[in-house]
Amino acid sequence: MRGAITIVALLISGVGVLWAATDGVQVITAEGARRLTIEEKPKPLPAVPLTDQRGEAFRLQDFEGSNLLVEFIYTRCVTLCTSLGETFEQVSREIPRGALGSRVNMVSISFDPRDTTSDLKDYGERFDAAPDYWRIARVESSDELEQLLETFGITVIPDQWGNFEHNAAVHFVDRKGYLNKIVDHDPPTRTLETLWKRL
């Protein structure tokens, strides 16, 4: 009898632990976990100073009142960041010109300390990024970059060719400046759908 009770108790608690560990069998990856958590608990952004492709300083807080799309890139990236850029390019084509800059803004932030302002400018030109609604930015201080990456939940690891691997997505910041949704950047239709619902 004692054996049976023990086994049943262990089965129940074991399943319970695994249930909690996967948020009700919803997430098994860290990426899935961060996307689920951000929808349940939106986060405010750190007031990190950024420098855009014109060399001008700004902060993410400057975009309060508008929907903000953020992605993390680096200019020497071969495939992933091109795809990220193309998604934002698609957004800039689909959204009405009047809304760009006022109701929709985009920021591509580079986490590579090697990226200079002219690197950012070149990257922007590849995708016809007009700085008044799409900024390509860099973070001056490495501590503040860490803080930003941690808030957004971005993990950057070096790959074997001297470049970086990182979890890539489009991050949605609402009008009050809270990060509250993270969406796959590929295909761009997903980003567009989410954006349309917020306009």
Place this chain on the structure above:
Amino acid sequence: MEATMTFFRRVHLSFEHPYFRAGVGVALIALLALPVWRGLLESSLINHMLVQIPLLALAGWLIGRGIFSSRFAKWNERGIPGLLIAVFVMLFWMIPRWLDAALSEPLWEAIKFITIPLLIGVPLGISWPRMSPFSRAVVWSNAISMLIVIGWLYVAAPVRVCNNYLVNQQEAFGFTAMLVALAIAVYWIGVLFFGKWEKAE
């Protein structure tokens, strides 16, 4: 030459002594916890999942066989409860999210270093001698098939499942896991056909 042989024979005999076994287990955990070994063994998915974690479990096994072997006997009939604990905790650490957590947060790294020896190794160590041949066969065959499935999944996965590891590391792990499963299967078949049939303990 003589001295070395005598030394190894002494070590082999010492393993009969439970406190020695437990001591080796504790020493193994301490060794694995050193930053140099942690850095090395967590640098790739293969090292992390197929070397560090099994070694931690082995350390727990030694501790379990060393000092806890007759504890919990009343609760551990036929070894099934212990096995269940080990299986659930193993499943937990196989979830990519928690492996990532152990790499990004020191708290979870500590939890990993404590729970794997304590809740996988120790229960397995004290349950195995109590398990019937049938239960053991179930464990062997399930371990092999589980490893193959996991290996295949990691090879075939369309996305990176761990934020802390590259896709090629993921693939390499998948292939290695399947190879390990094959090796275990060969060993098990060898034991079945050529081993001596006796009940342990």
